[in-house]
Amino acid sequence: MELQPIIPFEPVRTEHIPAGPEWIAQLKWDGVRMLSYCSEGQVRLVNRRLNDRTLQYPELLQPAEYCTASSFILDGELVAFDGVKPSFHEIMKRDSLRKQQSIKQAVSTIPVVYMVFDVLMADDRWVTELPLSQRQALLQDMIKPEQRLVQVVQSFPDGNALFKAVSEQGLEGVVLKRTDSAYLINGKDKRWQKRKISRDLYAVIGGVTFRDKVVNSLLLGLYTPEGQLMYIGHAGTGQLTVNDWRSLTERVKPLAIGTIPFNAKPPLLRDTTWIRPQLVVKVAFLEWTPGGTMRHPSIESIVEHITPAECTTEQLK
Template sequence: MNIKPFIPFEPVRTDEIPEGDQWISQVKWDGVRILTYSDGKNVRLFNRKLNERTFHYPELLAIKSYCKEKSVILDGEVIALGDDGKPSFHEVMRRDGIRKLERINELRKEVPVSYMIFDVIYCKDEWKNDLALKDRLDLLKQIIIPNEHIQIVPSQSDGNTLFEVIKQQELEGIVIKDLNSKYLINGKDNRWQKKKNYRDIIAVAGGATMRQGVVNALILGLYNEDGRLMYVGHAGTGKLKKAEWKELTERVKPLMINHCPFINKPLRIKEAIWLEPRITVKIKFIEWTKDKHLRQPSIQAFVNMSPEECLFE
């Protein structure tokens, strides 16, 4: 199998959960989308941005331990649990964003991960993307051997009930899929839909504020259609621990500039430092205000993403 990695089928956002016998719903885990490519000899892992993650998740490479077939392409999500026992994007990014791969064995103990598999696109030397989802799910049950860290994502017929459970558990959301849908490689359409329990974006830091010499908040922006950086809010709360704030302080020092990079004036700019827009971060928030500012933004994790991709949708 000599297959070039591809962008996985992406769901579109929805506010209404579709109903009917052809629809199933699955938990949307707060993790990292990972496709596993195995040709029977080598196993390689890629995320949805086509960045290789083979060395980040070595526990997924022993594919014989959880898959009966040698040549497969599996689609799923790698998750890590936080202190509250729930999937945490911040924790999984400690693995996904690691820069020194020699630390991976140490981090395997600190941040164990699980692989939540929900689709199979290639199997037994044949493409399966033209099969209906219901047939791909049947095939998945035949070939996957679940264990403590490998699971098949369960499907539910009642999306509204599942979403209520998701809200009670404060999880990310659900994905609603048409059982008759083929797998659309390198694309997205409404045969797969996602409903979020909360909203999130990837923003770029154009500034920061400090307290006693340590960064305590980031000043965030998104690029408009003209490619100009617009201020959208401050985020000083979230998942970061004291050591991570100190690490961030060292990281921003080489990026300091003497002018504001935003085209609109940020709020609370007294004692702000301005940064070259290079650091990207996942932000959880409640809603947009009329002024196009984020309401109650909180930092979830830093991500490896080009700043130019941080756009207003």
């Protein structure tokens, strides 16, 4: 039986952590959302935007090594680490690979862990209508505990205590879920909520600046509901390496245009080149300024799994 990929259940943002016996809290991993589909011993990996990533993670293609179910659909995040902390930049290195030899090398140089937090199907039986508490019990029975590659995400009864702990460790945030919630395919509601430590979003590049003929800063924007590209600030610091900046320089060259892609002219920076908005980055920032731009933005990674059309102001809700 061929399993058709689905768009996963999404949490909504919150600034107030719900409490009570009907709520659990889980660590929000700074990784890539990925669903794993297994049928007749064959595994397929598909991200939240329905892009196939099976070739990028060959270590997950032997399901009997980590799961007792003969068929399944698992929901979780693929995570890579920079030292002891999850790193979005590191997992993007894996996710963007396309050449077989590079992927083979990366299995050992950039190891990943599949942090699984839900199950939609087990042994040919859909379980999305079961309450989360029952799905979690099933997940614990399915995943073999003696291996490290696939781990079940731990749940905690006190969301505020978990949020305090992850804040102190500089992690991404927490996800709060009702234990009685069914799994809503292609849905988003308050039965699942997320609270982040820092602000971040996906933004499209509308312009760049140069230093010594190498890109050194990005002018970023989000699309409004009317389809206009709104300038939200520029960023030139973060986790991009010297080689990343050089590679980005080559990618923007054919995208140069003579008109400003933003709906209003941003403050001019030295050596600004406007480009067609086709490249996406994940950017973290402290807060919004009164002028509607990001304060202290930091580029986390160049992103391949999000399209420019998805870089909208809807992320701010």
